[in-house]
Amino acid sequence: MHQIAAFLLTLSLVAPLALGDDALRRLRVDSDRAGTTAVVVSSNVPLVHTAQVFPVDEQGRPAADEAQVGLVLDRLDAVLKAAGSDASRVVRLHVVLARDDLRDAVRAAFAGRLDGREGPAWTFVGGEPAVPGALLAVDAVATTDAPTAGAAVARAVVPGFSKSQATFAVLPGWPRVFISGQAEPDEDLAAATRKTLRSLGDSLKLLGLDRDDVVQLKAFVQPSDAAAAEVVARESSAFFEGGTPPPLVVVGWKSSTSQPIEIELIAASPAPGGPDRLDFPPLPPLKPSPVFSRSARVNRGSLVYVSGLMGPENATGAEQVRSVFDDLRAVLDEAGSDFRQMAKATYYVSDPAADAALGAIRPLLYDPDRPPAASKAAVAGVAAPGRGIAVDMIAVAP
Secondary structure (H helix, E strand, O other): OHHHHHHHHHHHHOOOOOOHHHHEEEEEEOOOOOOEEEEEEEOOOOEEEEOOEOOEOOOOOEOOHHHHHHHHHHHHHHHHHHOOOOHHHEEEEEEEEOOHHHHHHHHHHHHHOOOOOOOOEEEEEEOOOOOOOOOEEEEEEEEOOOOOOOOOOEEEOOOOOOOOOOOEEEEOOOOEEEEEEEOOOOOOHHHHHHHHHHHHHHHHHHOOOOHHHEEEEEEEEOOOOHHHHHHHHHHHHHHOOOOOOOOEEEEEOOOOOOOOEEEEEEEEOOOOOOOOOEEOOOOOOOOOOOOOEOEEEEOOOEEEEEEEEOOOOOOOHHHHHHHHHHHHHHHHHHHOOOHHHEEEEEEEEOOHHHHHHHHHHHHHHOOOOOOOEEEEEEOOEOOOOOOOEEEEEEEEEO
16 A cells, blocks of 8 residues: 555656657557557656456456446556556557457447547457456556656555555666566476576576566466466565565466466666667577567667557468568558567467468568567467467567
């Protein structure tokens, strides 16, 4: 409670940045105005990253099915308000859906809160949210009026949400770092989580960062249920040594029993970056790859948040992948970016043929010296019928 009170007191005493929706440039606004293909925001603009929000009451009980979409957006509104933001300033919404038919309902309900203003980039993934009875889970990235100049990452716990982790964190206008998903094998989820978090801690040290610089953790977990999420939250709390752990997002994935979890993170980098807008620091002893970097650091320029792109309905896996990358090339070009300026990729794959096509196309399109940091998750679905892959990207533009 004291953390959010202190944060809001600071927010009320310091003159706001007053960035508003003008801080965002939205490309290819959808006809319903609920979303856009990409959102461009300067990398020196502070960004709120939320934890997952579920359609539950303060005791953690899920709402009736027909009330869940409205409730989850009400709760997201409360988090954004606490963070000095609102729905019109959301850059990206990431949604886990238990039912594909809720996709349009979520978009329509969110559009209703925009009052005709243009919506964010969206990424949907199919699967069971990590709360029993919940049909969806939402997390967001948004601009904020929070005063962060010269300040460290600010984490806050909002009353009525999880007490085991921050409800949101504010990434200041510093260089930002994306660390690819890391996974340490162990059939015991708790042990695998501990080992993976230690590996990520070693990576932070190599980058001159520490745990206080972490803005968000995203864990791909098997199984994705309440018990597994609690294990991950507990191990995260232990890793952050009694402080407030950063916001946590949990997504179910399909993996071997020896590798039940993979974790990626976003961090702020107080140290000045290199001369390039985007560089890719190695993380030895982790092996380099020609199709993904172990980390990516955005030093300056603008961030381009690209919606989860999908191919045509009922197309072959190869056709879907080609369509995704054709669309990606076009929208990056429109933003003033290209395949050499991609910072972070997330590949959600439910079709083996699409997975194989993704593996074949990346070496042809990516510069092997600067592929994006990435996570690839085999998932139950991408929350859209007749599709087997969804790809979202964060790129850098001048």
